[in-house]
Amino acid sequence: MNDDDFKLDIEDEEVYNLKDFEPDGTDYQQNKLSNSLDLIYSLISEEIKTHEKNCIVGIYLKTQETIILKPKGNFFRDFGYSKTLNGNIYVFLNKLESLYLLQRGNLIIYLGNEKFNHYLDGYINNFNVNELYSLNLQHFYSFLCSSDLKKYQVFAYLKRLGYLIKEYDGLKNHPPPIFQIGVQDKSMYQDIFTKGFRDKHYFGYKEIFERLRVIPSAQNFESLQKNYESDFEIHFNVWKPRNNFSKKNLPVPDFMICMVDEFPKINDVYSLLNKVIKPEKKSDTKPKSNKVQTRNNLKKDKEKTERDKERERERERDFKLKNNGRNVILAKVDNGVNFISLSEMDFESVSLY
Known part of the structure; x- marks a missing residue:
């Protein structure tokens, strides 16, 4: 085997595409493929050495x-x-x-x-x-077994990326916080035409959209009111790389992963969300600022255009939608490791318009 066969010609400016790698039936291509396979097998058979x-x-x-x-x-x-x-x-x-x-x-x-x-x-x-x-x-x-092998593929994949992983131990270290769920109108229709458009004039879309809210929405953490039975389980608690990580005092996981072979149904999703560890909501407290910083912020606000302010409102709206609720990540092993994130979003408390 010649080492030159595996070197890339940097000066070669010819562009290749997928069709160039399709089988052409030539002995040259077959020999190149055979040599590449032999090289891979020789690397796999090498003894792993460590200090x-x-x-x-x-x-x-x-x-x-x-x-x-x-x-x-x-x-x-x-x-x-x-x-x-x-x-x-x-x-x-x-x-x-x-x-x-x-x-x-x-x-x-x-x-x-x-x-x-x-x-x-x-x-x-x-x-x-x-x-x-x-x-x-x-x-x-x-x-x-086969299930352990799939779990290991996800486990090893995340470890190589630098994440910290522990097997899910229920809500042992983090009991679920109690969230107060507000009362909302569950009526399907709100007498749109009898009390809405016939006896009132509208000058903006916001009032119209509020009147057209005919489909009831679910609030975040509403599934805690009911115990959902499901065969789906959370398998891993995952944390982003951090220096102050301690097994004795485990922080709240950044991600919680469930191994799946098929997409869960809605009751399975509710069951998984009820097992998710979510920190208690904290009151919004703004840091204290001096007068100079306050004047600079006011000056910057005046210089902002309406488009910039609209983008800030959209970013704030999207952040509230993504972070106000719970989320769980589904991991499926199929020609590699694939991840799907399921999150609950509170459209009731966040205005979209």
Whole structure:
């Protein structure tokens, strides 16, 4: 195999399109494809090597968890949970976290046996890890069922992007806040023609639109009034990269992800939204400003055109629509990982015109 076959000719100014890569039946194209496949297979078969200082030793237990005897590194900011056994603090990883570190080459996993269990129970003082059977990547993949494999694809994809991930544990750390739901008119029609247009003159579209509001709207958090049964569950809590992240005091997740094979029905959506963690609403408090800043802001407001003010109102309206309610992200594995965001929008409290 010649390395020149895989080099790009930068000076070549010829433009290619999709038709240039369709099979043409020539031996030249077939040889290029065969050489590319051989190169890919050789790269996959290469042994993953890592520095000894970055390598962690773990023991896979019957509980389908991996115990880390000496945790080190920055992986455990969001990975695993700590537990004390016989005065020693250990970190336990689930299968997804274990497979991710194993695939990265940062974790060596051994299969636990009865002697190692005696060591954890305190019956044996010393234990040699080299006596255990080492598990490779193929072994660990065999421990995953089809649903776990899809979860791992989403899990690994988000971790590579830098997100912090924990499996959804219900509303254990964040009890749902109580929201007061206002009373609204649920009537379908409002006597438009008898009380509206016949005895009143209108000089703007806003009043007309208000009179034409004949379809009832649902308020945000209205689904909390009813318990919806559904087979759909939230699988992951996801946070954006941050320095002050702590497993002991988990912040409110930035995203909550549900693995799906098909699009949920409306009752399933309500059930998912009822499981979403949403912080309590805070009163709008504007920061204090001095007189100089106030004068500068007034001057800038005078210089703004009507079009600029309209754009600001539209941005403020869109922000309220997107952030006043709850949202959940659906993840579907189909020729890659695809995400769909479902959000509830309060059209009752936000004016669109």
